[in-house]
Each structure stands twice: as structure tokens, then as C-alpha cells.
Amino acid sequence: QVQLVQSGAEVKKPGSSVNISCKASGGTFGSDGVTWVRQAPGQGLEWMGRIIPILGIPRYEQKFQGRVTIIADKSTTTAYMELSSLTSEDTAVYYCARESIERVAFDIWGQGTMVTVSS
Amino acid sequence: IQLTQSPSSLSASVGDRVTITCRASQAISSYLAWYQQKPGKAPKLLIYDASTLQSGVPSRFSGSGSGTHFTLTISSLQPEDFAIYYCQQLNTYPFTFGPGTKVDIK
Numbered sequence: 286q287v288q289l290v291q292s293g294a295e296v297k298k299p300g301s302s303v304n305i306s307c308k309a310s311g312g313t314f315g316s317d318g319v320t321w322v323r324q325a326p327g328q329g330l331e332w333m334g335r336i337i338p339i340l341g342i343p344r345y346e347q348k349f350q351g352r353v354t355i356i357a358d359k360s361t362t363t364a365y366m367e368l369s370s371l372t373s374e375d376t377a378v379y380y381c382a383r384e385s386i387e388r389v390a391f392d393i394w395g396q397g398t399m400v401t402v403s404s
Numbered sequence: 405i406q407l408t409q410s411p412s413s414l415s416a417s418v419g420d421r422v423t424i425t426c427r428a429s430q431a432i433s434s435y436l437a438w439y440q441q442k443p444g445k446a447p448k449l450l451i452y453d454a455s456t457l458q459s460g461v462p463s464r465f466s467g468s469g470s471g472t473h474f475t476l477t478i479s480s481l482q483p484e485d486f487a488i489y490y491c492q493q494l495n496t497y498p499f500t501f502g503p504g505t506k507v508d509i510k
Contacts, residue, residue, distance in 0.1 A: 320499070322447075330439075330447065330490055330501040346498040380446055389494050390437040390452035397446055 287312035289319075289381055289395035296401045302369040305398045307381030309362040314338040318384035319357060319364040320391060323377040335384055336364060371402045405429050405493050407502035415510040422478040424505045426491035431471045435495035438467055438476045441504075442487045450489075451476065481507070 292306040307319060320335035334345035338357035345353055349368070357364040364381060379398045382391035406429040416422050426436065434454035439447035449458045451467035454474055464479040478485055486509055491502040 322501075329504050330441075330492075332499045332501065344497060382446075385452075388449075388452045388456075388458070389435055390449050390458075391439075391447070391492075392449045392452070392458065394446035394448070 287383065287393055289383065289393055291379075291381060291395040291398045294399040294401070296403065297371050299372055299402055299404055301371055302367055303371060303375075303400050304365055304367045305379055305381075305400070307364045307366070307395050309364075309383075313362050314357065314359070314364075314383075317386050319355075320382050320384045321353075321355060321366045322380045322382060322391070324380070324397075325374075325377040328377075333366070333368075333379075338364065368400075371400075373402050376400065376402045405432060405496050405500055407491055407493055407500055409489075409491060409502040409505050411505060412503065413506040413508070415508055416481050417510045418481055418483055420481045420510075422481050422485075422507060424476045424489055424491075424507075426469075426474040426476070426502050428472045428474075428493055432493045432495035434470045435493060436467075436469070436474050437492045437494060438465075439490045439492065440485075440487045441490065447490065478507075 290308045318335045318337045321333040336343040336355045343355045354367045381395040383393040385392040408427050410425045436454045438451040441447040455467045466477050488504045488506045490504050
């Protein structure tokens with residue numbers, strides 16, 4: 286069974302960038318996508334974007350366009366999400382998830398990565 | 405596409421039947437999923453394609469609906485079901501989530 290394992294918590298200064306990794310262990314991405322969702326403290330879920338690793342084509346939520354970059358390395362079964370120009374409003378838990386082509390849903394989630402933006 | 409959920413929160417007792425509604429601002433066919441999230445944990449997929457139970461999810465959970473109106477029903481609430489429930493549409497990018505429904509103990 287595939288599991289998604291994310292990199293650890295980060296503390297960043299305003300204006301800097303953060304790069305979070307998401308490794309698929311116990312399997313590969315196959316034809317499925319890898320999607321990124323964030324959750325600010327006490328708030329709901331916000332979709333940021335996704336990539337289909339076999340195609341290498343990302344798609345981003347318009348709100349994050351120009352600030353977010355999602356890539357995938359098929360050889361290491363790892364996806365990455367970089368968010369730049371950080372502000373305090375980017376303080377959140379960031380999740381990667383498998384976007385299942387079969388189920389049309391996010392069926393496997395990483396454990397989450399807490400990103401704190403503070404001066 | 406905007407999703408609204410009702411109620412935003414509810415208090416219920418173990419054994420109660422609970423129904424949560426999700427409405428989409430435009431038709432999304434059956435491309436709707438339901439997730440459960442407990443404090444400090446990642447969301448967990450319960451239902452996809454509006455009514456298909458994800459493998460390993462107890463049969464007391466069920467989903468229905470199509471178009472713009474969907475429901476998640478828990479037939480007999482168990483202690484481990486107290487959580488926040490989110491609906492999500494996967495018909496059109498961006499894949500938006502509803503604001504969530506918090507289910508807590510009466």
C-alpha cells in the first residue's frame with residue numbers, strides 16, 4: 286500500500302520560500318496525480334494545485350499562480366511544492382495527497398507539514 | 405464552484421442518525437467526495453463519486469445525491485465519528501472544499 290511521507294516542519298521569514306517534499310513509499314505514483322492542500326490554523330481545506338508525475342504537467346489554483354511551483358521526480362517517487370514570497374497568511378499545515386484517477390478523489394494523504402511564517 | 409455545508413456544526417449522541425448536506429453552486433454530476441478529519445490528523449476519504457464507500461470505511465457511512473445537492477449520512481453515530489466532515493467537488497478546477505461540519509458530543 287502506497288504511503289505519502291512529507292518533509293518536516295519549517296519556520297520561515299516573511300518574503301522567503303519554502304520547499305516541501307512528498308515521497309511515495311511502498312509504490313509509485315502510477316498514472317495518478319499528486320495534489321497539494323493547505324489548512325491554516327483553525328480553518329478549512331484549501332486546494333493549491335496538482336501534478337500528474339507521469340506527464341509532468343502542473344495545474345495551479347489561480348490564487349497561488351506565480352508563487353507556487355509543483356514538480357515531481359518519477360525516479361525517486363517524490364513530489365515537491367515550493368511556495369515563494371511568504372507572508373504570515375501562509376502559516377498553515379500543508380498536505381500532499383494522491384489524486385486517484387480511478388476514484389476521482391484524494392484517497393491517500395501525507396501526514397502534513399507545518400509551515401510557520403514569522404519574523 | 406462554491407460549496408456550502410449545513411449545518412456548520414451539530415451536537416449528537418452515540419447511536420444517533422446524522423445527516424450533513426452539501427450544496428454546489430452549479431451542477432457537478434456525481435463528482436463529489438466526503439472526508440473526515442480529526443484534530444491534528446490529515447483528512448480521510450470516506451465517500452467518492454457521491455455514493456461509493458471507500459474501502460475500509462464502515463458501512464454506517466453513506467452518501468447520496470447528484471447535480472447540486474448531496475448528503476452524507478451516519479446511520480448510528482459512534483464515539484470515533486466525532487470529527488469535522490468536508491465535502492469536495494472534483495468536477496471543475498479548482499477542486500474546492502466545503503467549509504466543514506463539526507460533529508461533537510451532546
